[in-house]
Amino acid sequence: MNSYIEKAENSLLHTYNRFQVVFEHGQGVYLYDTEGKKYLDFCGGIAVNALGYGDQELEKELIDALSDQIRKVTHTSNYFYNIPAAEAAQKLTKAAGLERVFFTNSGAEAVEGLIKTARKYAYLKDGNTDHEIIAMEHSFHGRTMGALSVTGNPAYRKAFEPMIGNVKFATMNDYESVEALVNEKTCAILLETVQGEGGIFPAEEGFLKKLRKLCDEKDILLIFDEIQCGMGRTGELFAWQRFGVKPDAMATAKALGCGIPVGAFLMSQKLADASLVAGDHGTTYGGNPLACRAVSTVLDLYEKRDILSHVKKVGAYLEEKLDGLVAKYDHIIERRGIGLMQGLEFDCEVKPVLQKALDNGLVLINAGAKIIRFVPPLVITEEDIDEMIRILEDALS
Numbered sequence: 001m002n003s004y005i006e007k008a009e010n011s012l013l014h015t016y017n018r019f020q021v022v023f024e025h026g027q028g029v030y031l032y033d034t035e036g037k038k039y040l041d042f043c044g045g046i047a048v049n050a051l052g053y054g055d056q057e058l059e060k061e062l063i064d065a066l067s068d069q070i071r072k073v074t075h076t077s078n079y080f081y082n083i084p085a086a087e088a089a090q091k092l093t094k095a096a097g098l099e100r101v102f103f104t105n106s107g108a109e110a111v112e113g114l115i116k117t118a119r120k121y122a123y124l125k126d127g128n129t130d131h132e133i134i135a136m137e138h139s140f141h142g143r144t145m146g147a148l149s150v151t152g153n154p155a156y157r158k159a160f161e162p163m164i165g166n167v168k169f170a171t172m173n174d175y176e177s178v179e180a181l182v183n184e185k186t187c188a189i190l191l192e193t194v195q196g197e198g199g200i201f202p203a204e205e206g207f208l209k210k211l212r213k214l215c216d217e218k219d220i221l222l223i224f225d226e227i228q229c230g231m232g233r234t235g236e237l238f239a240w241q242r243f244g245v246k247p248d249a250m251a252t253a254k255a256l257g258c259g260i261p262v263g264a265f266l267m268s269q270k271l272a273d274a275s276l277v278a279g280d281h282g283t284t285y286g287g288n289p290l291a292c293r294a295v296s297t298v299l300d301l302y303e304k305r306d307i308l309s310h311v312k313k314v315g316a317y318l319e320e321k322l323d324g325l326v327a328k329y330d331h332i333i334e335r336r337g338i339g340l341m342q343g344l345e346f347d348c349e350v351k352p353v354l355q356k357a358l359d360n361g362l363v364l365i366n367a368g369a370k371i372i373r374f375v376p377p378l379v380i381t382e383e384d385i386d387e388m389i390r391i392l393e394d395a396l397s
């Protein structure tokens, strides 16, 4: 294992402080390192591997579909139509209740597309190019320049200034803080329905309803980033569906392809008719047959196995078990989250706990220095949760 780590460290750009482990393959909800050691996975590739790994019955259908697609064709370009993109687009727009979709290669790229959509929409209305976007503090929208510009973490932005400009930051769940930033130049309000990287902070229903009303009154676009909290993680396919507050546009990625890199941004027909037109936006790889075959098959499998009901059930069980830890350990301040997107906030740094858990065969990650994040495959069972709690408690003690 060390020779692989050495090779990687000698060549990869050092933008991550990685755990000292090399994962070689996965099976079910377990990952295996190059020494054959088994790890229960409560990271899921950061909320990506919703269906688990390897040759389990569920994932087998995805692997078979992808294998079939690789043999047929993986890429043709967006100058032509392809079957998987047609099917994925139809299924995803139907599931989201938003009529138009653009497929991207990543989450950040989906956010970029939404920023362009918002600016174009406002530009077509008044011919000006000075429009403003309101985003949230502690938000995370990706590492490319546009996505970084709307990310509410000054430390991520500082060295890369100037940002795209005309972005203001409000406080999540504080309606007055948003209202105070709105003016005639505001073109969009952008937020994660449940903040992920920033520390697992769900939006409150009342906050979202007020934002919807404000946006309707002032003709401002309400845009949700569902990249982490979407694709079933909260027990609804998209977290906003739980609150009954529909955005004008949204971004998805992470679990969308369950490991095949793919993202998307979606919007209403009304917005599509008044924003991007042919020539305004593009991508070489985005929406290719392989990525879209993944999306199409993942959506089929979610339905076939009723993943959403399963998440509601095991999510409630996870909440109960984590609440038990909050009651038991003085260093744990609170639990936050919905379904299988949970965080435990500590009064101290959690890195040593994560390391100890990894040593004992449990993969966990943080979301900020003091918060342990739980974003496991959506197919975990109550027994898997019991096992996770056992290993975590051992690490805590």
Ligand SMILES: *Cc1c(COP(=O)(O)O)cnc(C)c1O
Residues within 6 Å of the ligand: 106, 107, 108, 109, 111, 140, 141, 142, 143, 192, 196, 197, 225, 226, 227, 228, 229, 253, 254, 263
């Ligand atoms: C991960 C994430 C992104 C960025 O997605 P990438 O695929 O890493 O570019 C954007 N927004 C949210 C909420 C995320 O969790």
